[in-house]
Amino acid sequence: MFANSQILTATNTVPAGLAVFPQASVVSDDDLPLEGGQVLHFAKGAEIFGQGERADCLYKVVSGWVRTYRILRDGRRQIEGFHLAGEYFGMEAGAAHRASAEALGSATILVVRRSHLNEIAARQGDVAATLFRLAVQGLQRSQEHVAMLSHKTACERVAGFLLDMAERADAGKRLDLPMSRQDMADYLSLTIETVSRTLSQLQADGLISIPQSRTIVLEDREALEDMCE
Amino acid sequence: MFANSQILTATNTVPAGLAVFPQASVVSDDDLPLEGGQVLHFAKGAEIFGQGERADCLYKVVSGWVRTYRILRDGRRQIEGFHLAGEYFGMEAGAAHRASAEALGSATILVVRRSHLNEIAARQGDVAATLFRLAVQGLQRSQEHVAMLSHKTACERVAGFLLDMAERADAGKRLDLPMSRQDMADYLSLTIETVSRTLSQLQADGLISIPQSRTIVLEDREALEDMCE
DNA sequence: CGGGCGCTTGAATGGGCTCAATTAACGTGG
DNA sequence: CCACGTTAATTGAGCCCATTCAAGCGCCCG
Numbered sequence: 441m442f443a444n445s446q447i448l449t450a451t452n453t454v455p456a457g458l459a460v461f462p463q464a465s466v467v468s469d470d471d472l473p474l475e476g477g478q479v480l481h482f483a484k485g486a487e488i489f490g491q492g493e494r495a496d497c498l499y500k501v502v503s504g505w506v507r508t509y510r511i512l513r514d515g516r517r518q519i520e521g522f523h524l525a526g527e528y529f530g531m532e533a534g535a536a537h538r539a540s541a542e543a544l545g546s547a548t549i550l551v552v553r554r555s556h557l558n559e560i561a562a563r564q565g566d567v568a569a570t571l572f573r574l575a576v577q578g579l580q581r582s583q584e585h586v587a588m589l590s591h592k593t594a595c596e597r598v599a600g601f602l603l604d605m606a607e608r609a610d611a612g613k614r615l616d617l618p619m620s621r622q623d624m625a626d627y628l629s630l631t632i633e634t635v636s637r638t639l640s641q642l643q644a645d646g647l648i649s650i651p652q653s654r655t656i657v658l659e660d661r662e663a664l665e666d667m668c669e
Numbered sequence: 670m671f672a673n674s675q676i677l678t679a680t681n682t683v684p685a686g687l688a689v690f691p692q693a694s695v696v697s698d699d700d701l702p703l704e705g706g707q708v709l710h711f712a713k714g715a716e717i718f719g720q721g722e723r724a725d726c727l728y729k730v731v732s733g734w735v736r737t738y739r740i741l742r743d744g745r746r747q748i749e750g751f752h753l754a755g756e757y758f759g760m761e762a763g764a765a766h767r768a769s770a771e772a773l774g775s776a777t778i779l780v781v782r783r784s785h786l787n788e789i790a791a792r793q794g795d796v797a798a799t800l801f802r803l804a805v806q807g808l809q810r811s812q813e814h815v816a817m818l819s820h821k822t823a824c825e826r827v828a829g830f831l832l833d834m835a836e837r838a839d840a841g842k843r844l845d846l847p848m849s850r851q852d853m854a855d856y857l858s859l860t861i862e863t864v865s866r867t868l869s870q871l872q873a874d875g876l877i878s879i880p881q882s883r884t885i886v887l888e889d890r891e892a893l894e895d896m897c898e
Numbered sequence: 899c900g901g902g903c904g905c906t907t908g909a910a911t912g913g914g915c916t917c918a919a920t921t922a923a924c925g926t927g928g
Numbered sequence: 929c930c931a932c933g934t935t936a937a938t939t940g941a942g943c944c945c946a947t948t949c950a951a952g953c954g955c956c957c958g
Contacts, residue, residue: 558798586815
């Protein structure tokens, strides 16, 4: 199954036979009417689409986590975002993907053809409005990213990241992160060493504890929030 | 006229009587059918809309330059972008503006009611598609902003900024910038001193010359491009 | 001519990066 | 189950670049 998903991704086509589910299982207010979509499964680390590939689908996380990233001209990897269940990614203005997307762990993804979406949107104004709103929400997320990178210290970035992840994952005190320190560093524009050091410092100060390297317990949420100002 | 524009902005309403032109003068491929829009004039430094105000219009620069910015919780000002003739700004997913917009110099702006746009978009699929594309283009611009802020040195940021401005303003060697050093600093996430020092250094290295503080001559474009990698 | 503002320049500080070594976690195969 | 190899994560020391604090310059406008 995983192999199939990967082959599927490589060619970026969506044959009906490979769909794990015939249609989206959950429909909320935020959902587009995506009956035409197909749900695919991706193994840990599998590529969902690649930078430069033709962008003819829109994607929604059904379960699991996804990272989208770009390789910059100097070779560094900039992670644009982590995407959780219910969130959309892969929107493009042009014909090609400007980013790559990979499953962080095992993930199920709803895939919808753009041609299909356009077809629906042309008939249904609310679908078009939802697409617009999704794009603007992505824009706002990116602008928050800019605000986070601008002048903020390593401590502020890491604290803000933990709070953001906890909120979006709907976690309580205990936060299980599926991404590596390198992933965090590439998202926060820090080095892996600084991320590690900062987490250690936050633990030493009693704001968090780290029972396992990818499990963070938010011991003092208020202090973490103060840290972000 | 300027006073009127400012009062207009303060209340964020668009009475028909204040329109300078009855409709958009230029229509290109990128243009939405915005016959309902009104063109307003803003004096240097005038506020077009403010952070927190109701967002019931979409804006397009007819002439002049606009800066959009947010005041962050720590009091710093993050400039999200500079907007030139033909570019859109003021798109929001929610009911309120998350940013403020001000005319850099004297500027004319096309203002369209969102309700009017929604009305059109519901009937015309191509308008809806254009709105979506505009939003995604804004998203891409913001993601370029993230890439620029991530790890890049002051030199790389300033050089990249100059090239970006030159390209968008369709300038040759000579580039007349309407914004202050503080504006550049707040966009590039540097201090005003670092921006100034960096420009001086680029001049000393022969890559640019600065006949007046807001006029930059790109003496060695290739070297500037190499600088950004 | 003076005042104010925008811009430039200098010196010292500090936070994150680099380079380097160590430790922990995790499969894999014996 | 343990030994091993590999990768991920932590920790340390020194350095560098942007910031901070401070002073001086240039220019526009009154």
